[in-house]
Amino acid sequence: MSDGVMQDLSPAEFREIGAAIESQVGQVIVGQNNVVRHVLMAIIGGGHALLEGVPGLGKTMLIRTLADVLELHFSRIQFTPDLMPADIIGTDVLEESEDRRREFRFQSGPVFANLVLADEINRATPKTQSALLEAMQEHSVTVGEHTYRLEEPFFVLATQNPLEMEGTYPLPEAQLDRFMFKVDVLFPTADELVEIMARTTGSESAHAQIAADGNTIIRMGQLARKVPIPSHVSEYVARLIVATHSESEVASDMVRRYVRYGSSPRGAQAIILASKINALFDDRYNVSFDDVHTVAPASLRHRLLLNFEGQADGIRPDDIVTDLIKQLAVRA
Numbered sequence: 001m002s003d004g005v006m007q008d009l010s011p012a013e014f015r016e017i018g019a020a021i022e023s024q025v026g027q028v029i030v031g032q033n034n035v036v037r038h039v040l041m042a043i044i045g046g047g048h049a050l051l052e053g054v055p056g057l058g059k060t061m062l063i064r065t066l067a068d069v070l071e072l073h074f075s076r077i078q079f080t081p082d083l084m085p086a087d088i089i090g091t092d093v094l095e096e097s098e099d100r101r102r103e104f105r106f107q108s109g110p111v112f113a114n115l116v117l118a119d120e121i122n123r124a125t126p127k128t129q130s131a132l133l134e135a136m137q138e139h140s141v142t143v144g145e146h147t148y149r150l151e152e153p154f155f156v157l158a159t160q161n162p163l164e165m166e167g168t169y170p171l172p173e174a175q176l177d178r179f180m181f182k183v184d185v186l187f188p189t190a191d192e193l194v195e196i197m198a199r200t201t202g203s204e205s206a207h208a209q210i211a212a213d214g215n216t217i218i219r220m221g222q223l224a225r226k227v228p229i230p231s232h233v234s235e236y237v238a239r240l241i242v243a244t245h246s247e248s249e250v251a252s253d254m255v256r257r258y259v260r261y262g263s264s265p266r267g268a269q270a271i272i273l274a275s276k277i278n279a280l281f282d283d284r285y286n287v288s289f290d291d292v293h294t295v296a297p298a299s300l301r302h303r304l305l306l307n308f309e310g311q312a313d314g315i316r317p318d319d320i321v322t323d324l325i326k327q328l329a330v331r332a
Helices: 012-027 033-044 061-069 124-140 190-200 215-227 233-243 254-257 265-281 289-302 310-311 317-331
Strands: 049-050 074-078 090-096 102-108 115-119 140-143 146-149 154-158 181-184 259-261
Touching: 012 033, 012 215, 012 265, 033 061, 033 102, 033 154, 033 181, 033 265, 061 074, 061 115, 061 154, 090 140, 102 146, 102 289, 124 140, 124 154, 124 265, 154 317, 181 289, 215 254, 215 265, 233 265, 233 289, 233 317, 254 259, 254 310, 254 317, 265 289, 289 317
Parallel strands: 049 154, 049 181, 074 115, 115 154
Antiparallel strands: 090 102, 140 146
């Protein structure tokens, strides 16, 4: 990336670049507009995103296309049960120099990229999944006594299959919390499926053009952080997060019955930052309650841990979020 001074973007430039990115991704990916928008919001916010859906829905293709459109150094890690932490972050290797002296040299792993695709992340063991923790939080990797910085911007976009599928491991709560968003990838409609078949079974393949670069994404994120948020909206987000905890006085009956543990403060941070980005996409330079409601499910669904009764009754975290928003609206 360039080391020059980056000029501030205007809100109009933000929207123009965002629209261009989504348009180019749409040249390859059919539908999934909500998924594309949420993943793009996570990237602009400097966060990571977890995409969940059954195999074959284009999760990997979407992430690879984003890397092309944003001209980012891309790396794909295929998670398997036998994958080891060193296969992700790298390791020290013993080499012999020209003068026959032996010394250790760090051989970097695939995590040293701008955009890392952790494909089918829940097929690896928790030990291997946790190898990404430092990289996701600190943007660095420690091997032995040495710490290595990762090049900015740095994002992890992970895909996973639903946990009830065979051969998967649940992600540790500490790692789940480091994802800004968890995005559900839904099955396409009949019309979208027709378009997918037309694009993938013909003689010509779809291609996307470069619409931005890493520095531009950083500038978009810097502008988003400057968007003002009214104090009453911030207080609303704080009440929403507190209400996800069953022991809270403002918790709903549904939370008390089904939630084992609620959101961490990172959930509030994700909602605030994503709401600012959503406002810019919506041609506004201020945050509203509607922005909060738009981004709350993706910010919280992986941060709400259901108890056994909630799982047995088929309750989804999204149901809890919807219920809390209704309850807080009534009490407001």
